[in-house]
Amino acid sequence: xxxxxxxxxxxxxxxxxxxxxxxxxxxxxxxxxxxxxxxxxxxxxxxxxxxxxxxxxxxxxxxxxxxxxxxxxxxxxxxxxxxxxxxxxxxxxxxxxxxxxxxxxxxxxxxxxxxxxxxxxxxxxxxxxxxxxxxxxxxxxxxxxxxxxxxxxxxxxxxxxxxxxxxxxxxxxxxxxxxxxxxxxxxxxxxxxxxxxxxxxxxxxxxxxxxxxxxxxxxxxxxxxxxxxxxxxxxxxxxxxxxxxxxxxxxxxxxxxxxxxxxxxxxxxxxxxxxxxxxxxxxxxxxxxxxxxxxxxxxxxxxxxxxxxxxxxxxxxxxxxxxxxxxxxxxxxxxxxxxxxxxxxxxxxxxxxxxxxxxxxxxxxxxxxxxxxxxxxxxxxxxxxxxxxxxxxxxxxxxxxxxxxxxxxxxx
Amino acid sequence: xxxxxxxxxxxxxxxxxxxxxxxxxxxxxxxxxxxxxxxxxxxxxxxxxxxxxxxxxxxxxxxxxxxxxxxxxxxxxxxxxxxxxxxxxxxxxxxxxxxxxxxxxxxxxxxxxxxxxxxxxxxxxxxxxxxxxxxxxxxxxxxxxxxxxxxxxxxxxxxxxxxxxxxxxxxxxxxxxxxxxxxxxxxxxxxxxxxxxxxxxxxxxxxxxxxxxxxxxxxxxxxxxxxxxxxxxxxxxxxxxxxxxxxxxxxxxxxxxxxxxxxxxxxxxxxxxxxxxxxxxxxxxxxxxxxxxxxxxxxxxxxxxxxxxxxxxxxxxxxxxxxxxxxxxxxxxxxxxxxxxxxxxxxxxxxxxxxxxxxxxxxxxxxxxxxxxxxxxxxxxxxxxxxxxxxxxxxxxxxxxxxxxxxxxxxx
Numbered sequence: 001x002x003x004x005x006x007x008x009x010x011x012x013x014x015x016x017x018x019x020x021x022x023x024x025x026x027x028x029x030x031x032x033x034x035x036x037x038x039x040x041x042x043x044x045x046x047x048x049x050x051x052x053x054x055x056x057x058x059x060x061x062x063x064x065x066x067x068x069x070x071x072x073x074x075x076x077x078x079x080x081x082x083x084x085x086x087x088x089x090x091x092x093x094x095x096x097x098x099x100x101x102x103x104x105x106x107x108x109x110x111x112x113x114x115x116x117x118x119x120x121x122x123x124x125x126x127x128x129x130x131x132x133x134x135x136x137x138x139x140x141x142x143x144x145x146x147x148x149x150x151x152x153x154x155x156x157x158x159x160x161x162x163x164x165x166x167x168x169x170x171x172x173x174x175x176x177x178x179x180x181x182x183x184x185x186x187x188x189x190x191x192x193x194x195x196x197x198x199x200x201x202x203x204x205x206x207x208x209x210x211x212x213x214x215x216x217x218x219x220x221x222x223x224x225x226x227x228x229x230x231x232x233x234x235x236x237x238x239x240x241x242x243x244x245x246x247x248x249x250x251x252x253x254x255x256x257x258x259x260x261x262x263x264x265x266x267x268x269x270x271x272x273x274x275x276x277x278x279x280x281x282x283x284x285x286x287x288x289x290x291x292x293x294x295x296x297x298x299x300x301x302x303x304x305x306x307x308x309x310x311x312x313x314x315x316x317x318x319x320x321x322x323x324x325x326x327x328x329x330x331x332x333x334x335x336x337x338x339x340x341x342x343x344x345x346x347x348x349x350x351x352x353x354x355x356x357x358x359x360x361x362x363x364x365x366x367x368x369x370x371x372x373x374x375x376x377x378x379x380x381x382x383x384x385x386x387x388x389x390x391x392x393x394x395x396x397x398x399x400x401x402x403x404x405x406x407x408x409x410x411x412x
Numbered sequence: 413x414x415x416x417x418x419x420x421x422x423x424x425x426x427x428x429x430x431x432x433x434x435x436x437x438x439x440x441x442x443x444x445x446x447x448x449x450x451x452x453x454x455x456x457x458x459x460x461x462x463x464x465x466x467x468x469x470x471x472x473x474x475x476x477x478x479x480x481x482x483x484x485x486x487x488x489x490x491x492x493x494x495x496x497x498x499x500x501x502x503x504x505x506x507x508x509x510x511x512x513x514x515x516x517x518x519x520x521x522x523x524x525x526x527x528x529x530x531x532x533x534x535x536x537x538x539x540x541x542x543x544x545x546x547x548x549x550x551x552x553x554x555x556x557x558x559x560x561x562x563x564x565x566x567x568x569x570x571x572x573x574x575x576x577x578x579x580x581x582x583x584x585x586x587x588x589x590x591x592x593x594x595x596x597x598x599x600x601x602x603x604x605x606x607x608x609x610x611x612x613x614x615x616x617x618x619x620x621x622x623x624x625x626x627x628x629x630x631x632x633x634x635x636x637x638x639x640x641x642x643x644x645x646x647x648x649x650x651x652x653x654x655x656x657x658x659x660x661x662x663x664x665x666x667x668x669x670x671x672x673x674x675x676x677x678x679x680x681x682x683x684x685x686x687x688x689x690x691x692x693x694x695x696x697x698x699x700x701x702x703x704x705x706x707x708x709x710x711x712x713x714x715x716x717x718x719x720x721x722x723x724x725x726x727x728x729x730x731x732x733x734x735x736x737x738x739x740x741x742x743x744x745x746x747x748x749x750x751x752x753x754x755x756x757x758x759x760x761x762x763x764x765x766x767x768x769x770x771x772x773x774x775x776x777x778x779x780x781x782x783x784x785x786x787x788x789x790x791x792x793x794x795x796x797x798x799x800x801x802x803x804x805x806x807x808x809x810x811x812x813x814x815x816x817x818x819x820x821x822x823x824x
Contacts, residue, residue, distance in 0.1 A: 016468035050490070056428035057494050058501040067500070070508050071493035074486035078462070081483035082469050088479070089470040096482050101557055122556075144534075145513055 002031075002169035003127070007039040007137060007159035012174055012233040013079050014044030022233075023086035026132070029236065035127045037166065039137040039159035040083055042075025050075060065110035066146060069139075072111075073099070073147040076136035084134045094132040097122060100147065102133075103165075104140030104158060112151030115140060115158070118165035135162060156217035164224025171221065171228050173213070178232035179239030180205070180212055183258040187395050188402045194256060196241045201256045201350050204384045208348040209261030218242060254360060255351030258402050260394055262345040263316040264294070266376070267326055271301055271336030274308035282310060282329050289325055291318045295346070295379040295388060311377060313388060316342060344376060345394035348386040349401060361385050363404055371400035414443075414581035415539070419451040419549060419571035424586055424645040425491050426456030434645075435498035438544070441648065447539045449578065451549040451571035452495055454487025462487060477522035478558060481551075484523075485511070485559040488548035496546045506544040509534060512559065514545075515577075516552030516570060524563030527552060527570070530577035547574060565626025572629045576636025582653075583633065583640050585625070590644035591651030592617070592624055595670040599807050600814045606668060608653045613668045613762050616796045620760040621673030630654060666772060667763030670814050672806055674757040675728040676706070678788070679738055683713055683748030686720035694722060694741050701737055703730045707758070707791040707800060723789060725800060728754060756788060757806035760798040761813060773797050775816055783812035 006026065013019050030036060050071050054061035062068055080096035087094035103119035126133045137155030142148050150157055156173055163171035180202065181191040197205070199222035206215045212230060221228045221242060231239030241247075272278060283293055296312045314322055319340070330338045347368075354360040364385055368375055373396060377388040389397050418438065425431050442448060462483050466473035474480055492508035499506035515531035538545045549567030554560050562569055568585055575583035592614065593603040609617070611634035618627045624642060633640045633654060643651030653659075684690060695705055708724045726734055735752070742750045759780075766772040776797055780787055785808060789800035801809050 016465060020469065053428060053490070053494060054497060057432065057497045061497055064497045064500050067493045067496045067508060070496070070510075071490060074489045077486045077489075078465070078483060081479045082465060084479045084482070085466060085469045085473055085476045088476050096479060098482075 003035040003037070003166060005037045005039060005159050005163035005166065005168045005171045006174065007155060007172065008041070008174045008233065009155060009176075010041040010044050010047070011176060013040055013083065016082060019043075019079070019082050020086045023083060023090055023092070025236075027087070027090055027092055036132045037123060037127070037162065037168070038083065038132065038134045039155060039162060040076065040079050040134060041137050041155045042072075043079045043082075046075040046078065047072055062111060069110045069113075069147050069149045072149055073136070073139045076138055080134045080136045087132055087134075092132055093130045094134060095126050096134045097126070097136070098141075098147075099136045099139035099158065100141030100145065102135040102162065104162070106140035106142050106148040106150065108142040108144070108146070108148065110146075110148055113140065113142070113148035115150065115161050118161055120162060120165050123162070123166065156214050157220055160217045160220040160224070160226060160228060163226045164220060168226060171226050173217075173228060173230045174233040175212065175230060176233065177212060177230075178235060178237065179230055180210070180242070181257070182253075182406050183398055183402050184210070184260065187260065187398050188258065190402065190406065190408050192406055194240050195238075196243060196246050197256050198245060198352055199242055200383060201352060202242045204350045204381065205257055205259050208259035208350065208384060208386060209346065210257065210259045213242070253351070253406065254353035254357055255349045255405050256353070257350050258398050258405070259348045259350060260345060260398050261348075262391055262394060264313050264344055264346050264388070265316045265319050266311065266313050266341040266344045266388060267322070268309060268311045268339040268341075269326065269330045269333070269335050270309045270339065271307050272310060272330070272333040274298075274300070274306045278308075278333065279310065281333070282326075283312075285325055285329055286314075286322060289321060291322050291325075295377045295386060297377050297379075313344070313346065313377065343391045344388050345391040345397075346386050346388050347394060347397040347401060348384050349405065350384045352383050354383060354385070364401055367400040367404035368397055371396050373397050373400065415447040415449070415578060417449045417451060417571050417575035417578065417580045417583045418586065419567060419584065420453070420586045420645065421567060421588075422453040422456050422459070423588060425452055425495065428494060431455075431491070431494050432498050435495060435502055435504075437648075439499070439502055439504055448544045449535060449539070449574065449580070450495065450544065450546045451567060451574060452488065452491050452546060453549050453567045454484075455491045455494075458487040458490065459484055474523060481522045481525075481559050481561050484561055485548070485551045488550055492546045492548045499544055499546075504544060505542045506546060507538050508546045508548075509538070510548045510559075511551035511570065512553030512557065514547040514574065516574070518552035518554050518560040518562065520554040520556070520558070520560065522558075522560055525552065525554070525560035527562070527573050530573055532574060532577050535574070535578065565629060568626050568629035569632055572632040572636070572638060572640060575638045576632060580638060583638050585629075585640060585642045586645040587624065587642060588645060589624060589642075590647060590649065591642055592622070592654070593669070594665075594818050595810055595814045596622070596672065599672065599810050600670065602814065602818065602820050604818055606652050607650075608655060608658050609668050610657060610764055611654055612795060613764060614654045616762045616793065617669055617671050620671035620762065620796060620798060621758065622669065622671045625654070665763070665818065666765035666769055667761045667817050668765070669762050670810050670817070671760045671762060672757060672810050673760075674803055674806060676725050676756055676758050676800070677728050677731050678723065678725050678753040678756045678800060679734070680721060680723045680751040680753075681738065681742045681745070681747045682721045682751065683719050684722060684742070684745040686710075686712070686718045690720075690745065691722065693745070694738075695724075697737055697741055698726075698734060701733060703734050703737070707789045707798060709789050709791075725756070725758065725789065755803045756800050757803040757809075758798050758800050759806060759809040759813060760796050761817065762796045764795050766795060766797070776813055779812040779816035780809055783808050785809050785812065
């Protein structure tokens with residue numbers, strides 16, 4: 001017996017046929033005593049269709065953020081009604097609730113709202129009445145009762161937060177992959193599905209480029225200490241549990257995974273005075289433009305003249321915004337030049353196992369060296385090590401590192 | 413300066429282009445001091461599209477009434493968001509509100525709810541803030557906060573009730589005709605658009621077959637004493653005001669209009685004992701099956717044997733349900749026969765002017781006689797007279813009566 005929150009994304013409920021299949025699957029797996037809350041997204045392309053309607057009214061509809069939320073929250077309202085009908089047509093008591101009805105209180109930052117409080121009394125009451133409760137994901141209501149959407153990955157966040165507020169036994173995220181892999185399976189054919197990963201590792205993996213889970217939902221899971229089970233919509237086998245610490249012995253692997261990110265740009269400001277406050281001057285300017293700077297290396301160009309080079313990476317999407325700011329700062333500092341390289345990519349290893357395990361970095365660098373891959377920049381966090389390499393060699397880099405830490409078992 | 417509630421139906425907001433046109437029109441007509449509340453329906457075919465989605469889940473989706481309301485209320489939510497965006501893109505402050513947000517409290521009779529109370533505080537606040545307020549028609553929320561739709565003609569009822577609660581100066585119903593006519597213009601080419609009609613006359617016209625306004629919305633207007641202005645979406649000229657009493661001198665016409673109804677069936681139970689309680693026995697049985705009986709005539713077949721015939725009309729749609737009930741009652745009464753005639757139609761005149769104007773009925777009968785039309789059954793109410801005629805002569809009947817009461821002016 002358990003209280004389980006199950007989240008299904010838009011592709012899982014993309015057609016009425018899929019909606020019926022989801023309902024059948026849930027009923028097939030349900031134990032008699034289970035209490036089930038479903039959190040669902042809008043059907044397939046519904047959100048895009050609604051946005052294109054809005055664009056016919058005004059080319060920039062997101063200027064009307066409150067109205068976009070009024071518009072877009074209908075998408076989930078349609079899918080919760082249909083999924084509830086599907087359960088009822090199969091003889092299962094069920095009821096749909098909008099985000100607002102489920103007690104998802106948000107701030108008023110329309111189109112990218114944050115959950116500030118959850119009062120799930122109605123959900124609890126409906127569960128007690130024997131219902132499967134189907135809640136609209138991605139949405140809540142603010143203090144004025146206005147519908148607010150949660151922004152990217154919002155459905156995952158809704159589900160995990162609701163699971164937390166309900167003190168659920170677990171939160172299952174159904175997706176088009178069957179778990180979290182030790183590397184992107186499209187890049188690394190030998191990538192292994194992990195049985196478990198910690199919240200911190202998952203957050204670090206996401207930060208470093210692994211796309212399965214949105215960081216906010218993982219943070220929410222960590223905050224409420226709710227195990228998150230990432231699993232496939234299309235199979236019934238278990239996926240990956242994201243939780244506080246491992247419950248199983250998985251000592252074989254000192255790292256959890258290899259992440260990579262190709263949407264990276266390296267910027268070098270060359271020949272600037274190595275004075276106190278220089279780094280602050282550069283990076284505070286970028287920070288005030290909401291540009292996140294990732295890897296930072298300061299190297300000495302000329303020790304006698306006390307001249308240095310400042311090298312850092314940013315997300316490729318931020319380059320247009322960052323370039324004039326960097327040029328202005330470089331000019332102020334009488335820099336020799338600003339170099340921008342976009343043919344770079346970042347490969348990282350993540351794992352709590354590297355704490356107190358000093359040989360890990362050396363093994364990573366060695367794997368890259370054996371594959372004849374040059375390392376441009378290195379940065380480390382408590383549970384990760386990242387190397388910047390040429391983007392043309394990123395696949396080999398992932399493969400070489402993965403082989404080092406996850407040796408392929410002999411096939412008989 | 414005035415507070416005006418304007419209601420636009422689904423065909424008026426059927427496309428994004430039409431939505432933009434509605435917004436432009438409203439702004440062109442708006443006086444600077446006007447406060448405007450719009451009540452809008454779902455775009456064109458949206459409701460039908462949603463119903464067909466639901467039918468893909470279950471062939472009889474209306475079994476899940478609460479979920480149908482959850483589903484269908486999204487239709488208006490989309491149109492209010494888009495219309496609000498249209499106003500804002502034209503530089504006008506505007507805000508959308510769902511039925512629940514506008515304070516439309518309903519009972520819990522899902523898919524055919526009734527408004528039990530309106531608390532339009534949010535509407536008032538948003539008007540004060542300088543907004544045009546766009547409210548979702550056809551919907552409200554019950555005591556549990558669940559969305560409830562109002563059933564047929566619900567958007568008109570929403571608009572008039574909201575106008576009443578707001579103590580609006582008038583309620584304008586925009587539709588695809590430009591007002592209330594003295595007869596159906598498809599039948600009577602000389603039908604005149606009326607400048608005014610009373611609530612009671614409009615209710616009687618609707619009851620007797622005129623289809624423009626739903627009776628519930630007219631009752632609501634009468635209850636709140638809100639003038640209802642029925643006018644065209646496509647022109648700016650005034651239409652017809654429905655109000656308590658005439659404000660203009662329109663003494664020319666003693667009646668307001670000629671209504672007709674072709675969906676009528678005549679039933680005759682022949683040769684039954686003329687005892688006290690016979691009429692009660694017949695009509696209470698039909699009433700308990702929710703069949704409305706309209707014209708009733710009891711005539712003597714044989715005065716010596718005290719045997720009578722009972723003749724009455726019902727809506728053609730009710731015949732399938734009524735037939736076995738009538739046969740059973742006739743059998744119990746040892747009736748000679750039951751005759752059903754479906755080639756009949758009802759023509760009626762309506763007008764408060766006929767009160768204390770005894771010549772009106774004679775003029776109606778005379779007009780029919782001159783056109784060589786036989787009257788089968790006659791019935792009267794305080795402000796109407798109805799005649800049952802052969803359905804093949806209904807058009808001539810309407811024309812003859814209309815010509816009598818609304819003589820065509822000489823063309824020069």
